[in-house]
Amino acid sequence: MIYFLLPAYNENDNLSEIFKSIKSNFDPGTFKIILVNDGSTDGTGQTAANSGLPVTVISHAKNKGLGAALQTGFSHAFEVLKENDILVALDADNTHPIEITKSMVEKINGNNADIVIASRYCGGGEEKGLKYYRKIYSLFAGLMFTFFFKYKGLRDYTCGYRAYKGEFLMKLRQKFGAGLITETGFPAGTEILLRSLGLKPVIMEVPLILRYDLKKGKSKMKVFRTILAYLRLVYRIKKQ
């Protein structure tokens, strides 16, 4: 079983495209969706619940941030996933093409990967429609994380589109439990990855063509807050 984890804050305009794409790429019965509705006010929760797909909607009464949503989603995943299942986490803003989930899953089932990253920085990866300064920030973040946490097979530290082998999630649960995610904002996705490295996972990447041009609505990332939080994250993980 493939579990898609979608943290969503006011993504009503993007959800139907994502659901359509999941439906056309995966057979019924092979996937489930966990949608964390983080205090949305635009009907995101209702749209998900009425999609006709196997969706579990978990709602926060108030908006708590991407990290809090990932924490809720991973806690649920820890409860329901079995060893042979796969968790695929991705943005709910329709910038992460569902088609490549297939090759991500193949790398877990066929090549024994523990984590597969949809990567903008491996051969064939690209970013479309992103403002140039966002590209530059991402590149700098990448350089910084590579400097402090170089790891075989890993180039994209900050993209939230990743597949995790069920068996590996169980190891994460055993080692960290609820302490896996302590960041409340955007750096939480990178926090999961950096904490994972301690368990020596096999990491592979597949090329991601980030379709920022397809996104409806504005980015919810606060750039400067996120840069500071990334610096703090490096410090926190290094000193532990």
Ligand SMILES: Nc1nc2c(ncn2[C@@H]2O[C@H](COP(=O)(O)OP(=O)(O)O)[C@@H](O)[C@H]2O)c(=O)[nH]1
């Ligand atoms: N749960 C939750 N998700 C959020 C929040 N802010 C953003 N997201 C989600 O996190 C993902 C990334 O946000 P997005 O606006 O796409 O950032 P960007 O792609 O980096 O510009 C999307 O799925 C958003 O719905 C939030 O406060 N709470």
Ligand SMILES: [Mg+2]
């Ligand atoms: Mg996004």
